[in-house]
Amino acid sequence: xxxxxxxxxxxxxxxxxxxxxxxxxISGNLSGWAAPQSxxxxxxxxxxxxxxxxxxxLMGDIFxxxxxxxELREENERLKEENMTYKExxxxxxxxxxxxxxxxxxxxxxxxNPNFQFLPAQIISRDPTDVFCSFIIDKGVSQGVKQYNPVxxxxxxxxxxxxxxxxxxxxxxxxxxxxxxxxxxxxGALDRLTRDEGLxxxxxxxxxxxxxxxxxxxxxxxxxxxxAVTTGAGGVYPKNLLIGELIxxxxxxxxxxxxxxxxxxxxxxxxxxxxxxTAFGGN
Amino acid sequence: xxxxxxxxxxxxxxxxxxxxxFLMQSVPGxxxxxxxxxxxxxxxxxxxxxxxxxxxxxxxxGLAGGILMDIVSMQITGFNALFLMLAGCICSLLSLRLIRxxxxxxxxxxxAAVSVYYLFHFLLFYLFKGxxxxxxxxxxxxxxxAAYTTLFSVPRYIIVRMFMKKIKKGTLF
Numbered sequence: 001x002x003x004x005x006x007x008x009x010x011x012x013x014x015x016x017x018x019x020x021x022x023x024x025x026i027s028g029n030l031s032g033w034a035a036p037q038s039x040x041x042x043x044x045x046x047x048x049x050x051x052x053x054x055x056x057x058l059m060g061d062i063f064x065x066x067x068x069x070x071e072l073r074e075e076n077e078r079l080k081e082e083n084m085t086y087k088e089x090x091x092x093x094x095x096x097x098x099x100x101x102x103x104x105x106x107x108x109x110x111x112x113n114p115n116f117q118f119l120p121a122q123i124i125s126r127d128p129t130d131v132f133c134s135f136i137i138d139k140g141v142s143q144g145v146k147q148y149n150p151v152x153x154x155x156x157x158x159x160x161x162x163x164x165x166x167x168x169x170x171x172x173x174x175x176x177x178x179x180x181x182x183x184x185x186x187x188g189a190l191d192r193l194t195r196d197e198g199l200x201x202x203x204x205x206x207x208x209x210x211x212x213x214x215x216x217x218x219x220x221x222x223x224x225x226x227x228a229v230t231t232g233a234g235g236v237y238p239k240n241l242l243i244g245e246l247i248x249x250x251x252x253x254x255x256x257x258x259x260x261x262x263x264x265x266x267x268x269x270x271x272x273x274x275x276x277x278t279a280f281g282g283n
Numbered sequence: 284x285x286x287x288x289x290x291x292x293x294x295x296x297x298x299x300x301x302x303x304x305f306l307m308q309s310v311p312g313x314x315x316x317x318x319x320x321x322x323x324x325x326x327x328x329x330x331x332x333x334x335x336x337x338x339x340x341x342x343x344x345g346l347a348g349g350i351l352m353d354i355v356s357m358q359i360t361g362f363n364a365l366f367l368m369l370a371g372c373i374c375s376l377l378s379l380r381l382i383r384x385x386x387x388x389x390x391x392x393x394x395a396a397v398s399v400y401y402l403f404h405f406l407l408f409y410l411f412k413g414x415x416x417x418x419x420x421x422x423x424x425x426x427x428x429a430a431y432t433t434l435f436s437v438p439r440y441i442i443v444r445m446f447m448k449k450i451k452k453g454t455l456f
Contacts, residue, residue, distance in 0.1 A: 024361035056312035125309035128321035
């Protein structure tokens, strides 16, 4: 054992450990700074992750198509080759249609908010140890992404943006996003109907149900069915970004405030594409 | 010359294995969730590889696996790199001096490494950061996650052992 501590192997191990701890300390103090080894490894692996993510999405699409066309599949057993060609064309069409819908929704938002600057991004991976659905996107500093940029998707009616989270760490070609389900995100919000102001954040129990929470003052008159939007206070998020719909309103355990559970406007766990707001006039 | 090409071939094979496992655990949809948790197959893979690597290969491959995990980790960068590098070193030393290299030892050492990882992860990145309901989080996510991850030790060990036997026989490189 003493030989090990005298060996060159131990010296190399000590130097590497010291370097990594130094990067950890710098990373911990300079929030948003991506350590060199992660930045380089991320730049190299991001294309592969993108391809793998695309493959996983494609497999999901193929299985959903098979489910719908079960009866046709039985009948078309004899014409397998011809039907596979038609199905491949259908998948290509659906992919293009989805992309077109995605971009046309944001065109509407852009028309209503001309000072918004968007950057489309694909979700390429998720942290498997994170219960708050945080994810990695395929855009980074080299494409104009900065730390604390809001991340949004279009609402179902395409009329406005829906807050998904913010960029917590921007690497060279990929960035980490913390979602509204996480307790690390705090956004000023208000009930669009009653104008009661509060603070939106996440909690473990709410995140398990795919929800986030809004803390309001005891005198607030927010009710179920109302919509929560961002206030724009502090300039971190633009005004009037949809957060979600209030699905329950109840006093907290000490009855000093009201806690409303919000169903986010987007299904955070199932997102595939998002938009990064690189500029919105308030920042 | 032959030995050197076998070394390079071995490292390349193990790195590709770690990379594929990293993709499995980080790309959504490639691995099923069990009771709402995902597995981290890179950790038992690093342990099993380190049990066969008598030189500094264990910690180097641990470092590579840890850097890959750090890319997608929302926590402090470098934690996974440091942990897996030290785990690789300790496992290869254990295999060299203390324990026999068999399936039972691999399972035991993997379970210990995975448990320590999840415990540190819980303490540093949840409890000490003021996460709510720590007991609930520990029993609902940490224990099932550690158990699911440890299950991967058995196939990993078998794959690595088969590969190392082929190398020793000279049938691969």
